[in-house]
Amino acid sequence: MDSASPPSSTLPTSLPQQRPSAFSPPSSILIIGSGVFGLSTAWALARRDTFSQCSITVIDRSDPSQPDAGVFPARDAASIDTSRIIRADYSDASYAALAAEAQVQWRKQNQTSDLGAEGRYSESGLVLVADAGPTRAPGEIIDKSSLTGMDYVRFSWDNVRSMASSDPDWAGRIHELPNPAAIREQLGTGGSSGTWGYFNGGSGWADAEASMAWLFDQVVATGRVVFVHGDVVSLQSHDNSVTGAKLSDGRMFSADLVVLAAGAWTGGLIDLSGQVTATGQVLGYLDLTEAEQEQLGKMPVILNMSSGLFIIPPRNRMLKIARHAYGYLNPTSLAPLASSTTTPSQPVSYPLTHLTDPSLSIPKEGADDLRRAIQEMVPLPGLAERPFTKTRICWYADTPTADFIVDYHPHWTGLFVATGDSGHAFKFMPVLGDKIVDCITHNCPREFLGKWNWKSSAATVVTEDGSRGGISGLILSRELNRDN
Numbered sequence: 001m002d003s004a005s006p007p008s009s010t011l012p013t014s015l016p017q018q019r020p021s022a023f024s025p026p027s028s029i030l031i032i033g034s035g036v037f038g039l040s041t042a043w044a045l046a047r048r049d050t051f052s053q054c055s056i057t058v059i060d061r062s063d064p065s066q067p068d069a070g071v072f073p074a075r076d077a078a079s080i081d082t083s084r085i086i087r088a089d090y091s092d093a094s095y096a097a098l099a100a101e102a103q104v105q106w107r108k109q110n111q112t113s114d115l116g117a118e119g120r121y122s123e124s125g126l127v128l129v130a131d132a133g134p135t136r137a138p139g140e141i142i143d144k145s146s147l148t149g150m151d152y153v154r155f156s157w158d159n160v161r162s163m164a165s166s167d168p169d170w171a172g173r174i175h176e177l178p179n180p181a182a183i184r185e186q187l188g189t190g191g192s193s194g195t196w197g198y199f200n201g202g203s204g205w206a207d208a209e210a211s212m213a214w215l216f217d218q219v220v221a222t223g224r225v226v227f228v229h230g231d232v233v234s235l236q237s238h239d240n241s242v243t244g245a246k247l248s249d250g251r252m253f254s255a256d257l258v259v260l261a262a263g264a265w266t267g268g269l270i271d272l273s274g275q276v277t278a279t280g281q282v283l284g285y286l287d288l289t290e291a292e293q294e295q296l297g298k299m300p301v302i303l304n305m306s307s308g309l310f311i312i313p314p315r316n317r318m319l320k321i322a323r324h325a326y327g328y329l330n331p332t333s334l335a336p337l338a339s340s341t342t343t344p345s346q347p348v349s350y351p352l353t354h355l356t357d358p359s360l361s362i363p364k365e366g367a368d369d370l371r372r373a374i375q376e377m378v379p380l381p382g383l384a385e386r387p388f389t390k391t392r393i394c395w396y397a398d399t400p401t402a403d404f405i406v407d408y409h410p411h412w413t414g415l416f417v418a419t420g421d422s423g424h425a426f427k428f429m430p431v432l433g434d435k436i437v438d439c440i441t442h443n444c445p446r447e448f449l450g451k452w453n454w455k456s457s458a459a460t461v462v463t464e465d466g467s468r469g470g471i472s473g474l475i476l477s478r479e480l481n482r483d484n
């Protein structure tokens with residue numbers, strides 16, 4: 001089986017619930033997936049005394065016969081791209097605080113070996129805006145699932161101001177943008193977006209690929225982690241325990257504990273119905289002239305929480321436009337399972353990427369929206385009509401509330417799940433692994449208890465946290481057929 005195909009087996013979900021009690025370190029841990037979740041977990045495990053006697057293995061599905069072989073994570077992982085926004089601008093105070101903790105690491109740039117050095121982090125500032133939403137009564141309590149983009153930005157503004165109140169430098173770098181004219185002036189590109197928002201000079205963006213390479217080097221430097229290229233096709237189990245993983249080439253890896261961190265691909269290995277669904281998000285990249293680079297090079301990141309559209313300041317004459325949306329579903333039937341297991345009865349949404357289909361383009365619906373972002377936010381002459389140099393569909397592992405899942409599987413001993421990134425986990429890269437290992441050792445951070453756990457819901461997964469643009473439920477193949 002090649003890396004394009006979904007794995008051929010998932011584990012049954014009907015076993016009695018069993019949670020481990022007191023923690024005793026396993027003698028071997030196998031991590032599947034080396035994106036932000038998997039690689040940061042490996043880093044944290046390798047540095048903790050508790051795990052000093054534990055062997056740590058990381059498997060990722062990059063194909064050894066391909067030119068990109070030898071790289072972790074695979075090139076179509078969500079963690080690999082030219083850029084990711086690094087912001088503590090969250091409507092949820094717990095994520096805002098965790099992001100602020102991570103930003104301390106991102107800002108380190110004194111030595112070339114620091115995370116934020118060598119262009120890995122740029123503090124360009126962020127213009128966070130939204131379109132006008134329903135009027136809210138003062139103090140009105142709004143359920144997370146009913147948040148509009150404007151609610152998200154207003155709560156985020158409250159959280160950022162509260163955090164900055166103890167940091168005069170930061171407080172001096174945030175201010176309200178009360179109307180489109182103020183947004184236009186702050187953006188400095190001639191464009192604007194939204195009706196209200198604020199500027200946070202303490203936010204910025206990271207070169208995602210370079211940052212992951214930095215993290216990989218840190219993990220390798222511990223000398224504690226074995227890296228394996230391979231496509232996991234199924235988890236191995238005995239009774240109600242997961243005991244390891246089987247690769248497409250027949251190799252088997254056993255471990256006392258398997259940490260499943262396969263991002264949007266995770267639903268191909270275990271049944272995640274009601275927990276997580278893979279959604280494809282559109283990205284477009286444009287080549288700029290030197291003059292355009294000069295003109296836009298000092299712009300802040302702009303993100304509109306109503307449309308989900310965002311633009312990152314260009315580097316090396318490359319501008320990236322993207323949309324944080326409900327995204328596309330790619331329903332895929334998983335192959336029949338071995339006799340001891342059962343597969344989900346309905347197809348699961350499974351990533352289709354430029355590696356699995358090199359001819360993949362983005363649907364017109366998405367491309368049109370990206371062009372709308374250019375017209376609105378960076379209206380330089382001829383830019384909105386210029387053909388994209390490159391496009392990409394990048395996959396989120398979405399949960400209903402945009403909370404991650406960092407928890408032991410409720411039915412399978414020996415299986416820990418670290419996924420559900422919901423399109424916002426990159427910024428936590430320097431601190432996430434430690435929190436995941438806290439959860440592995442039954443010390444989940446208090447503020448994430450009840451958020452990061454495996455949920456019992458069986459509803460269709462649509463992320464509703466006020467941050468998504470676009471239309472929910474679009475089927476990728478239909479959208480591609482409609483117009484390409």
Ligand SMILES: Cc1cc2nc3c(=O)[nH]c(=O)nc-3n(C[C@H](O)[C@H](O)[C@H](O)COP(=O)(O)OP(=O)(O)OC[C@H]3O[C@@H](n4cnc5c(N)ncnc54)[C@H](O)[C@@H]3O)c2cc1C
Nearest residue numbers: 033035036037061073078079085232263394421425426427
């Ligand atoms: C378009 C886009 C924009 C984003 N913007 C931001 C942003 O601005 N700020 C931010 O903080 N976050 C952002 N994110 C989210 C962030 O990138 C993700 O939350 C994060 O990278 C997810 O990491 P992960 O480890 O869960 O998944 P991934 O990075 O996808 O890693 C999963 C890994 O598992 C491997 N794998 C999968 N299946 C198997 C298998 N069967 N066998 C072996 N290996 C396997 C894959 O090859 C992959 O390397 C964005 C994401 C996207 C897609």
